[in-house]
Amino acid sequence: MTDVSLFEAFVRRYQDMVYGTAVRLLGSPAEAEDAAQTVFLKAFQRFDEVGASPAAAGWLKTTTRNECLNHLSRYRARWQFFSELTRPDRSEGDYADSLVSPLSHALDLEQAELREQLERALRALPDHQRVPLVLFHFEELSYQEIADALGASLGKVKTDIHRGREALKRLLPDRP
Amino acid sequence: MNAEDLERLADRELRRLPPPRAPHTLLPRVMAAVEAWANRPWYSRAWFTWPAGWQAVSVAALALVVAGGVLFAPRVEAAASNAIAAVQMFAGGVADVAPVETTAQSARILWRTLLEPLATYALVVVVLMILACAVFGTALNQVVIERAEQR
Numbered sequence: 001m002t003d004v005s006l007f008e009a010f011v012r013r014y015q016d017m018v019y020g021t022a023v024r025l026l027g028s029p030a031e032a033e034d035a036a037q038t039v040f041l042k043a044f045q046r047f048d049e050v051g052a053s054p055a056a057a058g059w060l061k062t063t064t065r066n067e068c069l070n071h072l073s074r075y076r077a078r079w080q081f082f083s084e085l086t087r088p089d090r091s092e093g094d095y096a097d098s099l100v101s102p103l104s105h106a107l108d109l110e111q112a113e114l115r116e117q118l119e120r121a122l123r124a125l126p127d128h129q130r131v132p133l134v135l136f137h138f139e140e141l142s143y144q145e146i147a148d149a150l151g152a153s154l155g156k157v158k159t160d161i162h163r164g165r166e167a168l169k170r171l172l173p174d175r176p
Numbered sequence: 177m178n179a180e181d182l183e184r185l186a187d188r189e190l191r192r193l194p195p196p197r198a199p200h201t202l203l204p205r206v207m208a209a210v211e212a213w214a215n216r217p218w219y220s221r222a223w224f225t226w227p228a229g230w231q232a233v234s235v236a237a238l239a240l241v242v243a244g245g246v247l248f249a250p251r252v253e254a255a256a257s258n259a260i261a262a263v264q265m266f267a268g269g270v271a272d273v274a275p276v277e278t279t280a281q282s283a284r285i286l287w288r289t290l291l292e293p294l295a296t297y298a299l300v301v302v303v304l305m306i307l308a309c310a311v312f313g314t315a316l317n318q319v320v321i322e323r324a325e326q327r
Contacts, residue, residue, distance in 0.1 A: 007210065019196060020196040020198075122190070137190045169182060169185065
């Protein structure tokens with residue numbers, strides 16, 4: 001039987017990593033919390049193997065990523081069908097405007113505030129831009145690996161990531 | 177700014193972001209879910225998580241059911257024939273049972289010529305497929321863990 005206190009320590013140790021991965025992929029704190037709970041429940045079910053393993057962090061990362069991608073494909077608009085469309089309630093052009101003030105004002109913000117805005121803007125990106133962007137920059141997957149994971153073409157992944165970067169760049173001060 | 181510069185800029189800025197912190201509600205939620213899961217009776221969990229003894233018992237029970245089906249199929253067929261004959265006897269003076277008799281006869285012929293020769297093989301195939309699924313599932317379980325550990 002799994003020692004509950006051991007498992008609690010395990011959750012405390014990895015909860016930020018699991019939740020952080022989930023919230024960036026899903027863009028929603030509530031859904032990220034659900035996903036993190038599911039991942040930790042899976043970890044508990046095989047805690048004898050995972051708990052003591054030096055690769056526990058890797059297992060959790062992979063499981064979290066898969067859980068989030070499954071969640072996105074299961075509960076949200078199908079990737080292949082809707083990824084070329086903009087959300088009716090949030091077009092690509094105005095999502096950043098809804099979160100931050102114009103660039104000239106952003107330049108005056110404190111660095112911490114800018115990062116907070118960047119984080120929020122990242123989460124506010126449409127799924128088809130945010131997910132490959134997060135997989136590339138945070139999960140360190142290659143373009144091809146992302147295309148395979150999402151079942152999308154390589155060209156489409158590159159285009160979506162580029163558009164996501166362009167959208168985020170509008171928030172950043174102009175510097176080399 | 178070209179695409180490569182943009183990639184570098186985005187990478188630099190995104191990596192500067194502090195990792196998001198889990199909300200304070202996550203740990204109690206997880207522990208409550210874990211407790212609820214741990215308190216479930218073993219038979220309501222996935223078969224792969226059953227105690228090994230009960231896994232063996234369930235496989236043996238399944239094998240018994242299949243073997244019983246193979247052994248008792250001819251007797252069931254005989255009993256069915258007797259039942260049909262009895263119905264024919266009772267109904268013979270009352271109504272015309274020819275259509276019923278024809279249907280029963282056709283079903284019997286169909287069973288003997290087409291289905292009965294294949295029944296044993298079909299049952300063997302079903303049992304083998306169930307066993308293969310169990311073995312494959314167990315192996316997959318192990319592979320998933322090993323692959324995750326290699327990452």
